[in-house]
Amino acid sequence: MIEIINLTKHYGEIKAVENVSFSVNKGEILGFLGPNGAGKSTTMNIITGYIPSTSGTVTVDGYDIMEHSREVKKRIGYMPELPPLYLDMTVTDFLDFCAQLKEVDKKAWKSQKDDIMELVKITHVQHRLIRNLSKGYKQRVGLAQALVGAPEVLVLDEPTVGLDPKQIIEIRKLIKALGKNHTIILSSHILPEVSAVCERVVIINKGKIVAVDTPENLSKNLTDFTKFRMTIAGPEKRVKELIQQVYGVKYLEVQNTGKDDECSYIIEADKDIDVRKPIFHKLAQVGYPILELRSLGLSLEEIFLQLTTEEREVN
Amino acid sequence: MLAIWKREVQAYFYQPIAYILIGFFFLISSIYFTFGTVAAQVAELNNLLSSIIFILTFVCPILTMRILTEDRKNGTEVLLVTSPVDVYQIVLGKFLAAFTVFMVMFASTFIYLAIIYILGGQPEIPMLIGGYIGFLLVGASYVAIGVFASSLTENQIVAAIISFAILLLINIIDPIATFVGGFTAKVLDMFSLLSRYSDLNAGILDITSIIYYLSFTAVFLFLTTRVIDKRRWSQG
Structure with a gap:
């Protein structure tokens, strides 16, 4: 579903990502693990087409991110580390805006919207201004935004950061449930999260991949x-x-x-x-x-x- | 693009900013209308329009200061850029939203026209049309400058100051051109928005002036897309 080949990103002298290659199969939940500043967010920003890479290719469902960025963007729902929210809008208005922006068919959106709100449990706050929501609910609206238009691929950058333990467990459960019909890349620097949710793990450090395997195999082979x-x-x-x-x-x-x-x-x-x-x-x-x-x-x-x-x- | 336009127009009216700007514009122009037009018993609006065009130097920077800065600060730029829309559509949507508010503000001058008719005045229609078109075109150029300035920074105040500085320069460019003379004057004249406005306001509907304003607007919007793209290449 997603092929990343020799991805490299330089910021002047700094090499944020170097020769990163991995692939994600359809329907898989892939954990993207690394300490802070390892290049996780940069890689995700490139996959989703927010920033261009210095060299290397990313293809999603056969479409190249540079040549057919529109086709790729249609297939990806992205939740960046800082959820992209318009604080002056209500939850429903914001989700309607996202649906228009992502060119979701109007009729399809009507039925989809309630499902999404139900899924991330924001139905009861739908008429409130996003500004007035707690951190946990903002995070959920951010996740709902990524789900708009039922994209095949979800890219989630540290989806549980800043949440309390109960919320973290809920979000993890939700991601697991979403994994049944989505391909998911999930980044984290929290290890139990990755081993609890992901089927395969890519460990990245200082812009380079250091290991790719299932959590179990990693623990078997390394000893x-x-x-x-x-x-x-x-x-x-x-x-x-x-x-x-x-x-x-x-x-x-x-x-x-x-x-x-x-x-x-x-x-x-x-x-x-x-x-x-x-x-x-x-x-x-x-x-x-x-x-x-x-x-x-x-x-x-x-x-x-x-x-x-x-x-x-x-x- | 339509979605962005709609959201931004709503955002203007969710917040007090649009009301304050329109109110401010209407207050100042009403003072001019009362003393310059009604009290002076002049049955035309072109005089008024050319007098109040200076207000735009203050209004447009404030109108546009948050239009792109806010997206960078809130991280919503990621949402816009990773959605299946092109950067030029984002910029155009934002520009049209600010220009829509500008047009609402501008529409307030129709009240003066009504008053003139009620008082029995008969303004000359061709001159009036020229004046209105000129005012809208200058407004579009000013708004485009403001949009461009807001792409340069993530601080609203800085954006407002940059566009205010550019507009102030444009305001004094004619006297400077006259002063220096020669080739430099010709170059400076390329940025003289207001000299062309005088022609339009005098009822001379010169197609080159209209094209000038439209291309001026287009160039600044194009530069805005370049700034956004450039930043995507160099930043994370």
Whole structure:
């Protein structure tokens, strides 16, 4: 649906985006992740045709953004970081204006308008001036604006920034629901957001892509060991010895649980060797029961930090 | 384009600005009408029109100061540019909106015409038409200058000052041209909006003058689209 090839944007000496290439499939929710100032907004502004790129191409549904910008713009609903709202208009007037601006068929708009307002839950504030709405509602009107004309692609730049936790959860749910019949690019610097909503993640840092994968794969591939936590009843010293004897165990850390006869152990082992079974057998022989076994995957947060800091070291 | 025009005209009347400007214009022109026309027992309006055209130097910068600056400040420029409309349509829609308010303001002078007829005066129609067309054309040029100025900055006050400065220069360009003389005078004359207005107001419907004003307006609107495009290339 969206193809981005070798996208580059320079502001004089500053390279805001460099050789960024990725594609978004139809119906996919793609997370665009990176620290502040990584080039997320610049990339999104280029995809939506707000600013031109220095070099590289963007095609949406087969149309090039530079050559057929009108066709591309018809297919994209964009919600920039600062929702573009006319504060002196009421919600309905503003949405009507957007529909005219986007050349939505008048009859189609009549039925669409109520659906959109229902979806983002702004029906009850429709006759109020946008100026008087709270931040959360302004954000929703901004989202409603992007939905006008039922575009196939939605580009959302940090849609939950500045909202309270309850609103954030609501907006995320909404985006997930929208993902059923839209192709969505969503940018964020908040990691749980991306892992909660997106099917695929593009991590960008200092204008360059550092990783593209599903959140799960990212966490799998980036680690060359498996990590889990075991709580075992038995004397600490003896248990520690037993575990260390198992082939494949690379690292062991003991955490006290506060109870006399049991301890927690953080175990890291080679990725290819399953050490859980031998540990169980060993402990069973001497009668020390395993009370808890939990796998500790690398969280997206750790991956993110790892990727973006590694990049820094290279530079 | 129509959507932008409609929104901007509404915005003018949602806010007090249009009423204040029209009121101000009507007040000043009424003073001129009362003392210069009625009290002097003159049965024509051309004198009045040429007297009150200076008010536009103050009114037009304020009329146009927020027309593009506000979009940059509120981020609505992103909405306009990423919608399936061209930049020239955005600029034209905005210009026409400001010009619509200008025409409403201008329409207030029809009251004076009615009063003249009621008092039994018979103004000369060709002169009147020339005066009206001239006034509208000068107005269009002034509004275009204002729109251009508002594309240069995101601060309304700065925009107003820039267009006020340009209009002030245009007001004093004739005396300057006479003073310097020669080739420079000819160049300066190209920017002399008011000398051509005197001809029109005298009832001389010269097609070159009309084309002059229309192209003057078009050039400034074109420059406005260039400024917006240029900024899109250089900024994020």
